[in-house]
Amino acid sequence: MEIAILSGKRSKDPNTRVGSCIVNEKNRIVGIGYNGLPNGLNDDEFPWGNTGDYLNTKYPFVCHAELNAILNSTSISLENCKIYTALFPCNECSKVIIQSGIREVIYLSDKHHDDDIFIASRMLLDRAGVNYRKLETTIDKMELSYNEENV
Ligand SMILES: Nc1ccn([C@H]2C[C@H](O)[C@@H](COP(=O)(O)O)O2)c(=O)n1
Numbered sequence: 165m166e167i168a169i170l171s172g173k174r175s176k177d178p179n180t181r182v183g184s185c186i187v188n189e190k191n192r193i194v195g196i197g198y199n200g201l202p203n204g205l206n207d208d209e210f211p212w213g214n215t216g217d218y219l220n221t222k223y224p225f226v227c228h229a230e231l232n233a234i235l236n237s238t239s240i241s242l243e244n245c246k247i248y249t250a251l252f253p254c255n256e257c258s259k260v261i262i263q264s265g266i267r268e269v270i271y272l273s274d275k276h277h278d279d280d281i282f283i284a285s286r287m288l289l290d291r292a293g294v295n296y297r298k299l300e301t302t303i304d305k306m307e308l309s310y311n312e313e314n315v
Pocket residue numbers: 177179180181182198199200214222226227228229230251252253254257
């Protein structure tokens with residue numbers, strides 16, 4: 165999950181920075197992604213707001229972290245993999261998760277739990293038999309240092 169959170173730090177979304185990390189059956193990392201515009205699009209030329217006219221928001225343009233993690237995967241098959249993701253997957257990502265063969269979703273935040281999109285997402289995952297659980301941890305913070313004395 166720390167790798168997922170760290171990846172999310174690269175997102176240009178000012179409101180919600182999501183990172184995802186996929187591991188295989190041996191817990192080896194096979195894909196990482198964060199929410200961002202499709203490749204080659206300029207972050208400064210698209211809106212990042214989340215209110216107002218749909219076309220003036222980020223929603224039609226942003227690729228979600230889970231989708232990017234799957235598309236960035238180094239593995240030919242994601243059968244039986246797990247995805248660690250900072251935010252519960254939306255319905256569109258859940259469809260892709262199911263199709264990819266990922267069998268488990270471990271999430272940190274479920275802040276949109278009652279939105280229809282996330283209700284649909286749980287319906288999809290439940291029916292497909294993809295397990296999901298909130299990460300149980302006592303860790304509050306992750307600290308990184310660039311001080312070479314800490315290496
Ligand atoms: N599972 C998810 C859910 C959302 N995202 C992205 C899409 C947006 O960039 C942002 C949500 O923005 P908000 O409505 O909270 O302002 O998070 C994602 O990557 N994965």
